[in-house]
Amino acid sequence: MKNSQASYLDMDLLRFTTAGSVDDGKSTLIGRLLYDTKSIFEDQLASIKKVSEKKGKEGINLALLTDGLREEREQGITIDVAYRYFATPNRKFIIADTPGHFEFTRNMITGASTANLALILVDVTQGIVEQTKRHSFIASMLGISHIVYCINKMDLVNYSKEKFLQLKAELEQFSAKLNTKDVRFIPMSALHGDNVVKRSDKMNWYEGGTLLHTLENIHIASDYNHIDCRFPVQYVIDSGENRNAFAGRVAGGVFKKGDEVMLLPSRSVTRIKKIETMDREIQEAFSPMSVSIYLEDDIEIKRGDMIVRPNNSPKITQDFNAMICWLSDSPMQMNQKYLIQHTTNQGECFVEELKYKIDINTLHRIEKDTLIGANDIVRISIHSSVPFFVDRYDRNRNTGSIILIDAETNITVAAGMIL
Amino acid sequence: MHVDTGHNFSETIAFRDELIKKRGVKLIVASVQESIDKGRVEEESGIGSSRNALQTTSLLDAIEQYQFDCAIGGARRDEEKARAKERFFSHRDEKGQWDPKNQRPELWNLFNGKKKDGEHFRVFPISNWTEMDVWQYILQENLEIPKLYFSHQRECFVRDGILMAKTHFVQLAENEKVTLKKVRFRTIGDATCTGAFESDATTLEEIIDEVASSRITERGGRSDDKRSDSAMEDRKKQGYF
Missing domain, CATH: 3.40.50.620 (HUPs)
Known part of the structure; x- marks a missing residue:
C-alpha cells in the first residue's frame, strides 16, 4: 500500500472523453465503470438512491452521478461536460463526460480538447447515427490518438457475434477516412457489466480486452512536442536582480541553460543565462513546465512574444488557414472583427475567406454553403491585426490552436486548428 | 481575501x-x-x-x-x-x-x-x-496545514448522522448528547456546517492511508451541501464560491 501511494503523484494519467448519441447508455457506462472499480462512495450512492426512490424508479439510476445540474437530472439529459476522477493500481483517470445532444456539441468539444482517448458509444440496435460520425470526426480533428468504439446493448441482440462484426465493419469503413489510426471495438453491455470491468461469459467469441483493461494498458503517446522549442512569454518579471526574467509555460521543445535563443517578433538572438522554477534553479525545461527564463542580454520583451531557437522558428504571419468549429448560436460573419487568442498572444482578426464546410455524414466538402452556424466545421483563412507565431496543430497543439471571441459579447465563438 | x-x-x-x-x-x-x-x-x-x-x-x-x-x-x-x-x-x-x-x-x-x-x-x-492529489502534494512539499486536519480530542455530538463539533456557535437540541471523541476534519468550513470524522490519523502519511481507504466522500460531512440535492448548484448560481 505504502509503495503504491508513494508513486501516486507520478502515476500515468489517462484523460478520456465519452461521447455518443442520446440514449446510447453513456451515463450508464460511466456509472458501471465507477461502480465496478469501487470508485463510488457510500454517501454518493445513498444520495442517488434517495433521489431514484423519490422519482419512484426501481433500482439505482447511475446517470444521476454525473448529471450535476438540476435541469440535467429533471430532464434526464447531459447539458454540459462533467468531470469524474478515479484510479486503479495501474493508472489515474480523468473522465470528461460530454453531452450527446447535437445542440450541446460545443460542450462536447470542451471536454474532448484535452483528452488522450475518446470512447464513442454505439447502440448495437441502432447502428451508426449522425452523432457517431460527428463525434468521431471531432475527436480525430482534435488530434485524439485513440478511439474506442463501445458497441453497447449487446444483451438486446443476444450477444450476437454477427451483429457485432457487421457494425464493426461499417465503423471501420467510416473511420478509415479519419486521421486517428488507433481505432478499437469492444462489444459490451453497460447495463449488465459485460466487458466493462469484468469479462463477459456470454461473448466467448470476443478475444480482446475489457474496457478497463484497454484503458489501463493503452500506450499514451506524449501530447507534448519535445522537438520544436517554443516559449510564449506570459509575464515579464522586472524587479531588481530579476531583470530580463520571463515567466511562462514551455509550449514545446527543451530549453537548456546556455542555449542560443531567438526572440520573436524582434528576431534578436541571445543566450539563456538561467532557468528557474518556483524555488530553485534547474538545468533544463520542457513542456508543460512553468518556469522563468533569464536571458544574457537586455532586450525588450512583452507578453505574447515568443522565445524560440534561431534554426527552428514557427511561421510568423498575419494570414493563416484553419479548420474551425463554430460554437456560437449567431452565425459566422465575413469581414466582421473578432478577437483572436493564440498562446499568450492576442489581437483582432477577420475571416477573409470561407473555403468549405464539412458534411459530417460523408466527410465531403461543401463549397457553396455560406451560412455558418453553431456546430459547423469549416475551413477558413484568417487575417489578423498583428503577427502570430504559429505551428501546424498536428505538429504542436499549444502553438497550433486558436480561439475566436466576439468583441461585443465576449463569448468564445470558435475554436480553430491551424493548418 | x-x-x-x-x-x-x-x-x-x-x-x-x-x-x-x-x-x-x-x-x-x-x-x-x-x-x-x-x-x-x-x-x-x-x-x-x-x-x-x-x-x-x-x-x-x-x-x-x-x-x-x-x-x-x-x-x-x-x-x-x-x-x-x-x-x-x-x-x-x-x-x-x-x-x-x-x-x-x-x-x-x-x-x-x-x-x-x-x-x-x-x-x-x-x-x-483529487483529494488524494492534494494530500500527496502537501506531503511532497511539506506544506503547513491547520491542526484541525489531524486527529485530536474534541467534544462532539451527532446531528442528522453527522458528527459535529460542540462550539458556542451551535445550539444543541435537547436529545443531542455531547461526548468526547477522537476526530479530525477532511474539509474545514464554518463550524456550524462542517462535520468531523472519527480518526486516529496524526501524520500526513496516516491521513493519506485513511483517504485511500475511505468509503465516504470528502464533503460527506458538509451539512451545507445536504440541504437539498441542488444545494451547491443553487448557492453557486447566486454567487457562492
Missing part, C-alpha cells in the same frame, strides 16, 4: 493570521457579521441555523468594493457534482451569478478572460486535482 462568517474554528483563524504574518501580505476580511450589522442579510435562527449561505452577499459586496477582476480559489471538480461542471475560468455576470447552462466553451489551455465592467471571474487552478 477571506470571507469570515464569524463562526470559524478558532484554530482556522489563528492559522490564517500566522500565515499572513509570515508572508507579510495584506489580508482583506469580508465579514458576514458586518453584513448582518448593516442589514444586508438576515441571520437564520433556531437549531441547525448557519451563516454559510450568507457568505455570498459578503463575498459579492467585497468583490464590488475592491473591483476585483477575478477571485482565485481552491475548489475542485471532484468535491461535488455541481463543482464537477465548472470551467477553469468561470464567468460571473454583474450580479455575481453563474449560468451553468450557458458556460463559455473552454478549449485546450486558451482561457477567455474577456469581461465587461462589473463582471468578474472565478478561477479554479486546481480544478482537476
Whole structure:
C-alpha cells in the first residue's frame, strides 16, 4: 500500500472523453465503470438512491452521478461536460463526460480538447447515427490518438457475434477516412457489466480486452512536442536582480541553460543565462513546465512574444488557414472583427475567406454553403491585426490552436486548428 | 481575501493570521457579521441555523468594493457534482451569478478572460486535482496545514448522522448528547456546517492511508451541501464560491 501511494503523484494519467448519441447508455457506462472499480462512495450512492426512490424508479439510476445540474437530472439529459476522477493500481483517470445532444456539441468539444482517448458509444440496435460520425470526426480533428468504439446493448441482440462484426465493419469503413489510426471495438453491455470491468461469459467469441483493461494498458503517446522549442512569454518579471526574467509555460521543445535563443517578433538572438522554477534553479525545461527564463542580454520583451531557437522558428504571419468549429448560436460573419487568442498572444482578426464546410455524414466538402452556424466545421483563412507565431496543430497543439471571441459579447465563438 | 462568517474554528483563524504574518501580505476580511450589522442579510435562527449561505452577499459586496477582476480559489471538480461542471475560468455576470447552462466553451489551455465592467471571474487552478492529489502534494512539499486536519480530542455530538463539533456557535437540541471523541476534519468550513470524522490519523502519511481507504466522500460531512440535492448548484448560481 505504502509503495503504491508513494508513486501516486507520478502515476500515468489517462484523460478520456465519452461521447455518443442520446440514449446510447453513456451515463450508464460511466456509472458501471465507477461502480465496478469501487470508485463510488457510500454517501454518493445513498444520495442517488434517495433521489431514484423519490422519482419512484426501481433500482439505482447511475446517470444521476454525473448529471450535476438540476435541469440535467429533471430532464434526464447531459447539458454540459462533467468531470469524474478515479484510479486503479495501474493508472489515474480523468473522465470528461460530454453531452450527446447535437445542440450541446460545443460542450462536447470542451471536454474532448484535452483528452488522450475518446470512447464513442454505439447502440448495437441502432447502428451508426449522425452523432457517431460527428463525434468521431471531432475527436480525430482534435488530434485524439485513440478511439474506442463501445458497441453497447449487446444483451438486446443476444450477444450476437454477427451483429457485432457487421457494425464493426461499417465503423471501420467510416473511420478509415479519419486521421486517428488507433481505432478499437469492444462489444459490451453497460447495463449488465459485460466487458466493462469484468469479462463477459456470454461473448466467448470476443478475444480482446475489457474496457478497463484497454484503458489501463493503452500506450499514451506524449501530447507534448519535445522537438520544436517554443516559449510564449506570459509575464515579464522586472524587479531588481530579476531583470530580463520571463515567466511562462514551455509550449514545446527543451530549453537548456546556455542555449542560443531567438526572440520573436524582434528576431534578436541571445543566450539563456538561467532557468528557474518556483524555488530553485534547474538545468533544463520542457513542456508543460512553468518556469522563468533569464536571458544574457537586455532586450525588450512583452507578453505574447515568443522565445524560440534561431534554426527552428514557427511561421510568423498575419494570414493563416484553419479548420474551425463554430460554437456560437449567431452565425459566422465575413469581414466582421473578432478577437483572436493564440498562446499568450492576442489581437483582432477577420475571416477573409470561407473555403468549405464539412458534411459530417460523408466527410465531403461543401463549397457553396455560406451560412455558418453553431456546430459547423469549416475551413477558413484568417487575417489578423498583428503577427502570430504559429505551428501546424498536428505538429504542436499549444502553438497550433486558436480561439475566436466576439468583441461585443465576449463569448468564445470558435475554436480553430491551424493548418 | 477571506470571507469570515464569524463562526470559524478558532484554530482556522489563528492559522490564517500566522500565515499572513509570515508572508507579510495584506489580508482583506469580508465579514458576514458586518453584513448582518448593516442589514444586508438576515441571520437564520433556531437549531441547525448557519451563516454559510450568507457568505455570498459578503463575498459579492467585497468583490464590488475592491473591483476585483477575478477571485482565485481552491475548489475542485471532484468535491461535488455541481463543482464537477465548472470551467477553469468561470464567468460571473454583474450580479455575481453563474449560468451553468450557458458556460463559455473552454478549449485546450486558451482561457477567455474577456469581461465587461462589473463582471468578474472565478478561477479554479486546481480544478482537476483529487483529494488524494492534494494530500500527496502537501506531503511532497511539506506544506503547513491547520491542526484541525489531524486527529485530536474534541467534544462532539451527532446531528442528522453527522458528527459535529460542540462550539458556542451551535445550539444543541435537547436529545443531542455531547461526548468526547477522537476526530479530525477532511474539509474545514464554518463550524456550524462542517462535520468531523472519527480518526486516529496524526501524520500526513496516516491521513493519506485513511483517504485511500475511505468509503465516504470528502464533503460527506458538509451539512451545507445536504440541504437539498441542488444545494451547491443553487448557492453557486447566486454567487457562492
